[in-house]
Amino acid sequence: MRLWPRSLAGRLIGALLLALVVAQVVAATVFILERRDAIRAVNEDQVLTRTATLVQLLAEIPPDQHERLVVAASSRRQVFSLSAAHALGEAAMSAAEARLAARLRDVLPGASGPVLVRAGGEGFGGHRRWRHYDDDDDDDDHWERRRWRGPVWMQIAVQLDDGRWLNARAGPPPRPRWALGSLYFLGVMALAIVLVVVFVVRRVTRPMDRLAAAADSLGRGESPGPVPEEGPEEVRRTTRAFNRMQERLERFVADRTRLLAAISHDLRTPITSLRLRAEFIEDPEIRDKILETLEEMQRMAEETLAFAREEAAREDTRSVDLAALLDSLCADLADLGQDVTCAEAARCPYACRPVALKRAFRNLIENAVRHGRRARVRLEAGGPELLVEIDDDGHGIPEGDFERIFEPFVRLEESRSRETGGVGLGLAIARSVVRAHGGDIALANRPEGGLRVTLSLPKG
Numbered sequence: 001m002r003l004w005p006r007s008l009a010g011r012l013i014g015a016l017l018l019a020l021v022v023a024q025v026v027a028a029t030v031f032i033l034e035r036r037d038a039i040r041a042v043n044e045d046q047v048l049t050r051t052a053t054l055v056q057l058l059a060e061i062p063p064d065q066h067e068r069l070v071v072a073a074s075s076r077r078q079v080f081s082l083s084a085a086h087a088l089g090e091a092a093m094s095a096a097e098a099r100l101a102a103r104l105r106d107v108l109p110g111a112s113g114p115v116l117v118r119a120g121g122e123g124f125g126g127h128r129r130w131r132h133y134d135d136d137d138d139d140d141d142h143w144e145r146r147r148w149r150g151p152v153w154m155q156i157a158v159q160l161d162d163g164r165w166l167n168a169r170a171g172p173p174p175r176p177r178w179a180l181g182s183l184y185f186l187g188v189m190a191l192a193i194v195l196v197v198v199f200v201v202r203r204v205t206r207p208m209d210r211l212a213a214a215a216d217s218l219g220r221g222e223s224p225g226p227v228p229e230e231g232p233e234e235v236r237r238t239t240r241a242f243n244r245m246q247e248r249l250e251r252f253v254a255d256r257t258r259l260l261a262a263i264s265h266d267l268r269t270p271i272t273s274l275r276l277r278a279e280f281i282e283d284p285e286i287r288d289k290i291l292e293t294l295e296e297m298q299r300m301a302e303e304t305l306a307f308a309r310e311e312a313a314r315e316d317t318r319s320v321d322l323a324a325l326l327d328s329l330c331a332d333l334a335d336l337g338q339d340v341t342c343a344e345a346a347r348c349p350y351a352c353r354p355v356a357l358k359r360a361f362r363n364l365i366e367n368a369v370r371h372g373r374r375a376r377v378r379l380e381a382g383g384p385e386l387l388v389e390i391d392d393d394g395h396g397i398p399e400g401d402f403e404r405i406f407e408p409f410v411r412l413e414e415s416r417s418r419e420t421g422g423v424g425l426g427l428a429i430a431r432s433v434v435r436a437h438g439g440d441i442a443l444a445n446r447p448e449g450g451l452r453v454t455l456s457l458p459k460g
Contacts, residue, residue, distance in 0.1 A: 007205075012197075012201045012204075012205070013197055013198055013201050016197045016201070017194065017197070020190060020193055020194070020197075024186060024190060028186070039173045039174065040173050042173075043170075043173035044100065044154070047078060047154055047156070047168070047170045048100070048103055048104045048107065048156075049107065050073065050078060050168075051080075051104060051156050051158065051166070051168050052104060052107040052108050054069070054070070054073045054080060054166065054168075055108055055158055055160070055166060056108075057069060057073075058070075058160060058166065059160070059161060063162065066082060067082065070082055070166075076171075077170060077171045078168060078169070078170045078171070079168070079169050079170075080166060080167065080168050081166075081167045082164050082165070082166060082167070083164065083165050083167055084163075084164060084165070085165060086116060086157035086159075086165040086167060087155075087157070087167060088116050088118050088155055088157050089118075093116065093117060093118070094119075096119060097117045097118060097119050098117075100117045100119060100154075101115045101116065101117040104117065104156065104158070108158070113158065113159030113160065113161070114157075114158075114159050115156075115157075115158050115159075116156070116157040116158075117154065117155070117156055117157075118154070118155040118156075119153070119154050119155075153170055153171055153172035153173070154168075154169075154170040155167070155168065155169050155170075156168040156170075203231075204231060204232060204235075206230075206231070207227075207228070207230045207231035207235045207236075207239060208231070208235060210227055210228070211227055211235075211238065211239055211242060214227045214242065214246075215242065216438070217317075218246055218249070219438050223246075223250060224246075226243045226246075227239050227242060227243055229243075260304060261304075263304075264301045264302075264304040265301075267297070267301040268298070268301055268302075271294055271297050271298050271301065274290075274294055275291065275294050275298075278290040278291050278294065279291075300425075303425045304425070315353040315354075315355050315356055316353070317351055317352060317353055318351070318352075318354065319349050319350065319351045320349070320350060320352065320354045321347055321348060321349060321350075322348040322349075322350040322352075322379060322381075322386065322388075322457075323345040323346065323347055323348045323379055323381075324347070325354060325357070325358060325361075326342055326345075326361060326377055326379055326388065327342050327345075329358055329361055329362060329365070330342035330365070330375075330377055333362070333365060333366070333369070333375075338365075338366070338369045338375075339369060339373065339374035339375070340365055340369060340374070340375045340377070341374075341375070341376050341377065342376075342377040342378075343376070343377065343378040343379070345378070345379040345381070346381070348379065348381045348386065350386065350457070352437055352457075353433075353436075353437070356433045356436070357433060357434075357437065359429065359430075359433065360429065360430040360431075360433040360434055360455075361388070361430075361455075363426035363427065363429060363430040364390050364426075364427070364430050364441075364453050364455070365377060365390060366426070367426055367427060368390050368391070368392035368394075368451070368453065369392070371392065371394050371451075372392020372393050372394030372450055372451060373392065373393050373394065374392060374393050375390055375391070375392055376390070376391045376392075377389070377390050378391075384459065385439075385456045385457060385458060385459060386439075386456070386457040386458075386459060387454060387455065387456055387457075388454070388455040388457070389452060389453070389454050389455075390452070390453040390454075390455075391446065391450055391451070391452050391453075392450045392451050393449065393450045394449075394450050394451055395449070395450075396445035396446070396449070396450060396451045397443070397445070397451060399445070402443045405427055405443075406427050406428055406431045406441070407428060408425055408428040410428075427441075434455055434457070437457055437458075438457070438458045439455060439456045439457040439458060440455075440456055441453060441454070441455055441456075442454045442456070
């Protein structure tokens with residue numbers, strides 16, 4: 001399954017949406033990190049402020065009320081206790097812990113005793129000096145064992161004026177979570193950007209779609225007319241170049257067709273004059289040979305003139321049932337006494353120039369009957385292309401002549417007689433018509449004998 005679209009609009013939209021998703025993820029990550037740091041800073045301030053406030057209160061009330069005050073000041077996230085010695089160990093404080101201790105000392109005016117701080121890791125979930133307290137702890141402070149159940153994020157010890165230590169243990173700050181307002185805002189912003197991107201990309205790529213359709217029509221031999229020059233400057237230049245190319249091609253083809261028609265038309269007069277003069281030749285054998293050659297030249301001129309007239313006619317494209325067209329053509333040829341059969345096929349609508357395409361089919365079927373005694377026609381529409389196969393029962397042709405046989409006025413049978421063939425334009429005209437529709441003709445010798453001609457036409 002292809003996840004990346006094929007169209008230009010799809011790829012532009014996909015690239016922009018991917019960039020949008022990456023930008024949103026980066027922004028969300030930065031937002032969470034900044035929010036985490038803010039929560040951590042606020043939590044540090046709260047722990048330090050509550051500790052400093054408790055120290056000041058203990059200095060102002062009688063000693064017999066200290067325990068009750070410490071119990072009242074404790075909370076689920078921060079627990080205070082009084083002891084004769086601190087429980088922070090003898091290890092030196094780190095630079096970050098020293099800064100926290102200095103901040104606490106700044107809010108304790110007049111404090112003369114030491115201030116010790118032990119903090120957790122740099123980020124949430126750090127495990128440095130974390131401790132758990134439960135009923136198996138050997139600490140004599142049963143109240144603290146019963147109250148404290150979580151990991152320690154920060155430990156503080158402040159020596160009071162009476163020599164005792166105020167110990168504080170604080171749990172880690174709460175993990176930051178997505179705020180619903182932020183999610184709604186990001187969702188609305190992403191939806192708005194998607195709508196704008198889709199609208200702009202469709203407007204940018206619409207001229208490219210028209211240009212592609214015009215190029216496809218031109219490849220089928222149609223005349224789509226000038227394409228409107230719209231869209232970005234690069235697309236305008238491409239469209240302008242396509243319109244100039246189309247104009248030059250049409251002028252070139254028209255000039256060549258008129259030249260070919262003029263030559264074929266003008267040849268008929270001298271051929272007729274030579275035919276009249278040949279009638280006065282007394283030697284019958286020489287006269288018959290000259291008349292036969294002149295007749296061959298006459299047929300070539302007439303075939304070329306007919307081809308030029310059809311090319312100049314500019315038949316319009318319309319939708320026809322290709323299966324019905326083949327069936328009616330084979331029926332007409334069978335009524336004329338030719339051995340032609342057509343396999344039954346389902347209805348197959350196809351946009352084409354039906355008169356030109358019918359002539360191409362007729363030339364190929366008549367060629368199969370003429371050189372292979374019979375023709376069997378079959379239409380295959382199930383694959384990526386429309387295939388028309390024409391089989392005969394002849395001797396086939398050498399593979400080296402597969403391409404040469406499509407050249408104008410080339411015949412593998414050299415007798416030039418009416419009974420064995422025409423002037424050698426039939427296959428050339430057929431391939432020209434099929435290629436003008438965007439298809440092609442391929443030849444192959446069948447293993448059981450005979451030649452298979454396969455016409456491939458693009459769908460759509």
